[in-house]
Amino acid sequence: MKNIDLENLNIENIQQCLRQRKFSSGELTNAYLQKIKADETNAFISINENAVAEAKQADEKILKGETTPLTGVPLAVKDIILVKGLAATAASKMLENYTASYTATAVKRLQDAGMVILGKTNCDEFAMGSSNENSFFGPVLNPYDKERVAGGSSGGSAAAVAGNLAPVALGTDTGGSIRQPASFCGVVGLKPTYGRISRYGSMAMASSLDQIGPLGKTVKDLAYLLQYMAGVDDKDATSAQVKLPDYSLALEADATKLRLGLPQEYFSGSIDSYVSQSIERVVKLLEEKGFIIEKVNLPNTDYALAAYYLLMPAEVSSNLARFDGLLYGLAGQKEMSLDQWYKEVRSQGFGAETKRRIILGTYILSAGYYDAYYKQAQKLRTLIKQDFVEVFKKVDVLITPSTPTTAFAVGEKTQDPLQMYLSDVFTVGANIAGICGLSLPIGFDKNNLPIGLQLLAEPFAEDKLFTLGHFIENLLINNIK
Amino acid sequence: MKFSKAEVLNLANLAKLKLNKEEVSLYQKQLKDVLIYVNKIKELKLNKIKESLTGVAEANRELRSDKVRSSQPEIIGQACQINDSYMVAPSVFDKEE
Numbered sequence: 141m142k143n144i145d146l147e148n149l150n151i152e153n154i155q156q157c158l159r160q161r162k163f164s165s166g167e168l169t170n171a172y173l174q175k176i177k178a179d180e181t182n183a184f185i186s187i188n189e190n191a192v193a194e195a196k197q198a199d200e201k202i203l204k205g206e207t208t209p210l211t212g213v214p215l216a217v218k219d220i221i222l223v224k225g226l227a228a229t230a231a232s233k234m235l236e237n238y239t240a241s242y243t244a245t246a247v248k249r250l251q252d253a254g255m256v257i258l259g260k261t262n263c264d265e266f267a268m269g270s271s272n273e274n275s276f277f278g279p280v281l282n283p284y285d286k287e288r289v290a291g292g293s294s295g296g297s298a299a300a301v302a303g304n305l306a307p308v309a310l311g312t313d314t315g316g317s318i319r320q321p322a323s324f325c326g327v328v329g330l331k332p333t334y335g336r337i338s339r340y341g342s343m344a345m346a347s348s349l350d351q352i353g354p355l356g357k358t359v360k361d362l363a364y365l366l367q368y369m370a371g372v373d374d375k376d377a378t379s380a381q382v383k384l385p386d387y388s389l390a391l392e393a394d395a396t397k398l399r400l401g402l403p404q405e406y407f408s409g410s411i412d413s414y415v416s417q418s419i420e421r422v423v424k425l426l427e428e429k430g431f432i433i434e435k436v437n438l439p440n441t442d443y444a445l446a447a448y449y450l451l452m453p454a455e456v457s458s459n460l461a462r463f464d465g466l467l468y469g470l471a472g473q474k475e476m477s478l479d480q481w482y483k484e485v486r487s488q489g490f491g492a493e494t495k496r497r498i499i500l501g502t503y504i505l506s507a508g509y510y511d512a513y514y515k516q517a518q519k520l521r522t523l524i525k526q527d528f529v530e531v532f533k534k535v536d537v538l539i540t541p542s543t544p545t546t547a548f549a550v551g552e553k554t555q556d557p558l559q560m561y562l563s564d565v566f567t568v569g570a571n572i573a574g575i576c577g578l579s580l581p582i583g584f585d586k587n588n589l590p591i592g593l594q595l596l597a598e599p600f601a602e603d604k605l606f607t608l609g610h611f612i613e614n615l616l617i618n619n620i621k
Numbered sequence: 622m623k624f625s626k627a628e629v630l631n632l633a634n635l636a637k638l639k640l641n642k643e644e645v646s647l648y649q650k651q652l653k654d655v656l657i658y659v660n661k662i663k664e665l666k667l668n669k670i671k672e673s674l675t676g677v678a679e680a681n682r683e684l685r686s687d688k689v690r691s692s693q694p695e696i697i698g699q700a701c702q703i704n705d706s707y708m709v710a711p712s713v714f715d716k717e718e
Contacts, residue, residue: 241695331666334676348675374685380677446659457636464637466710471701478711482637495638499629500652516662518672523665526674558654574676599677 144171146216146304151213151361154307154571158202165202165256169195172214172258176305181281181290183299185219186227187259195256200402202366209364213252216306218297219260220267221352222341223247228344231275232265234469234489244341245370246310246352253368258306261296265491266460267312267345269293270320273554274493281550282324284589288547291321297355298325308356308365315448316543316567318578322355323542323592326581326611328432329355331567333599335380337366338373346455347378349448349571354388357581359609363387366602379468382536382600390603395611398604400426400433401535405441406566411544414585419541419593423456423584426616434535438527441569443520448568449502449561450517456494457501460523463489496557523574528573532598537608539564542579542592578605580612624649624656 144163157163163171169191176184188194191214198212217223220230222240229235243251251257264274272280272295280295282288283303289298294311298321301309311318313331322329330353337352344350354365367387375377402423407416423433465471465485472481490498504513531538543563553560570577576599579592593612597604626708629649633640657705693706 238699241698242692377684379677440665443665445664446662449655449659450662461636466701466708467697468699472711474711476711477638478713481711483639486637487639490638495640495644496648496651498638499632499635499648502632503652503656506632506635512663513659515672516667517664518674519667519670520662520665521673521676522670523667525676556654557651558658561655561658572676589629612679 142167142171145166146171146175149307150356151209151307151364152357154213155209165195165198165596166192168212169214169256169258178258179303179305181283181287181303181494182278183261183280183296183305184259185229185231185262185277185296188226188257188518191256191258198254198256199255202390206407208253208368210250210368213255213308214258214306214340215250215255215263216258216262216297216300217247217311218294218309218311220263220312220343221247221310222343223257223260226260228260228343229276230266231263231277232489232491232494233276234463236276236470238444238468242341244352245338246372247341249368250365261300261309262292263296264293265494266343267293267317268456268493268497270316270560271548271553272296272321272591273550274491276491279550282547284326285547285587287549288589289324289550291324291547292320293317294329294355296319298327298329298419300321300356301325301357302326308354308361310352311355312350312352313347313571314573315452316564318353318355319542319567319592319594320563320571322579323581323588324547326590327355327357328359328362328581329353329569329579330366330602330605331577332366332370332602333380335378335382335574336576336600336602337369338376338379340373340375344459346452347459348455350451359606359613360391360580362578363391364605368409368565369466380600385603387603387606390606391610393603393607395607397607398533398536400431400608401436401531402433403436403438403441403538403540405438406540411541412546412585415541415543415545415591418583418591419539422593422612422616423539425619426612430617435536436531436535438531438569440520440523442522442529444569444572445561445565447517447524447572448511448564451521451572453501454514455501456497457505460494462500465489482492493557523571525573528569528575528598534603536597536604538596540594540596542566542594546585546587546589546591566594574603575599577603578609580609582612582616624653
C-alpha cells in the first residue's frame with residue numbers, strides 16, 4: 141500500500157496529486173480507511189464498504205479527463221444525513237439497524253461531482269447535544285486531548301477532519317452543531333443560510349433551524365463544497381431560489397472593503413479570558429491592515445438562547461413523533477397493544493437527552509402553555525431577526541467568539557443540561573435569524589486546545605464569510621504567535 | 622415554577638414515553654431548571670410583535686405541484702411486518718376491553 145501523508149491534504153492539493161498520478165483516489169481512500177480503523181477518537185459509526193470501488197470509478201473519470209474539482213476527493217458524512225444503501229443511525233438505538241433508502245440532495249450533488257464517501261460520522265443522538273456525549277455509540281473524543289469532548293452535535297465530523305481521517309466532512313447545524321465542534325477541534329465549519337442547501341435527506345430535528353453544512357481544514361475547501369451542494373431543490377420547499385455566486389471569486393475579492401462589527405453583547409458575561417484575548421489579537425491585526433471595526437449592538441442576544449430552548453424542543457417533540465417502530469427502526473413485540481408498542485419502542489430507543497427534549501417540547505406545545513411559550517418565542521424570533529437586519533445595514537460581517545470556552549472535559553456537563561445548553565450561547569442567534577455563520581480556528585489556549593472565531597453575515601452572504609475568513613487565515617499564517 | 626411527578630408522567634404519556642422512577646425525579650428537577658431559564662422571555666413586551674416561522678423571508682417560497690410519485694416498495698422495505706403492500710400495526714384497542 142502506498143504511504144500517503146494525510147496530514148496536510150486539502151481539496152486542491154488532493155486534486156493536483158490525483159492528476160499528476162502521485163496517488164490514485166483508490167489509494168487515497170484506502171489510506172483514509174486504514175487510518176479510520178486505527179482511530180481512537182470514536183469519530184465514525186460505520187464505514188462505506190464500497191468506498192474503494194467508488195474511488196476506482198473516480199480514478200477512471202480522472203483518466204478520461206471527466207473531472208470536477210471534487211472528483212476522487214473523499215468525504216465523511218454525519219450519520220444523521222442519508223446516503224442510500226449505507227447505515228443511518230442518527231447515533232440512536234432507535235435506528236441502530238436502519239439502512240437509508242434514498243440519498244440526501246446535498247450528498248447526491250457531491251457524489252455527482254465525483255466525491256467518494258468514506259463513511260458515517262458519530263454525533264449526538266438525532267443531533268441533540270453540545271458535546272457528542274449523547275451518542276448511543278459512545279462519545280467522540282477530542283483529537284487534541286482525549287480526555288475532552290469533541291463538541292457537538294457534529295463531533296465526529298469535526299474530529300474526523302482534525303484527526304486526518306477525512307479531508308472534508310458534512311455536518312448539520314441547528315443551534316451551533318457545526319460551528320461549536322469545529323471550534324473545539326480546530327477546524328473550519330460553515331452553517332449556511334437557512335434555505336441555501338436542501339435539507340432533503342437530513343433527518344429533521346428542528347425543521348425551522350436545521351441546515352446541512354461543510355467542515356474542513358481551510359475556508360477554500362468549504363467554498364468548494366458549498367458551491368456544489370447549494371441551490372434550490374424541489375424536494376425541499378424551504379430551499380431558496382436565490383442566485384448562487386461563484387465562490388472562487390469570493391476568495392480573491394478584496395477583504396479590506398468589508399465593514400466589520402463587534403457585537404458588544406457577545407463579549408460580556410462568562411467568556412474565558414484566553415478566548416477573548418485571542419479574538420482581540422485578531423481584531424488588532426485586522427485594524428493594522430486598515431479595517432475599520434465598529435462596535436455594534438444586538439440588544440436581544442441575551443434572550444436568543446431562551447427562544448432557542450423553546451422553539452427547538454417544540455419542533456423536536458413534533459419531528460420525533462414519527463419514530464413509532466412501525467415503518468422502520470426498533471420494533472416492539474407482536475402481542476403488544478399499539479399504545480404499549482409505542483411506549484416500549486420509544487422508551488428503549490431514545491436516550492436521556494432526547495427524551496428530555498421531547499418531554500420539554502410536549503410541555504411547551506401543550507394547551508395552556510403554547511401561547512405563553514411557543515408563540516412568544518416565535519415573536520422573539522422576529523425581534524432577533526430585526527436586530528441582525530439593523531446591524532447588517534451598518535456592517536458586512538460580525539466578529540464574535542464561536543464558544544465561551546475551549547473544549548471541556550468528558551463528563552463535565554452531563555449532569556447539568558442547562559450548563560450544557562449555555563455552551564451554545566454565541567451560535568444559536570444565527571439559526572434563529574436564519575443567517576450564515578462560519579467558525580475559524582485562530583489559535584490555542586494554555587492547554588493547547590483550539591480557539592474558534594465566529595464570523596456572521598446576512599442571509600445568502602456566505603461569499604463575504606469566505607472573503608474575510610480566507611483573509612484571516614492568511615493573516616494568521618503570516619503572524620504565527 | 623414547579624413540576625409535580627404527576628405532571629411529568631402526564632407529559633411522558635402524551636409523548637408516548639415510559640419513564641422509570643429515577644427518570645421521573647431527574648426530569649422533574651431538570652425541566653424546572655430549564656423553564657426557569659427560558660422564563661426570562663416573559664420580561665419582554667411582545668404583544669404587538671408578529672410571529673416568524675423561520676429565520677429568512679418567507680416570500681420566495683414556491684411550492685412544487687402535488688404529483689403522486691410512488692416510492693414503494695423501497696420505503697417500506699424495513700417495516701416490521703408487511704402484508705402485500707400494507708404495513709401491519711398492532712391493534713389499537715386491547716382485546717380484553
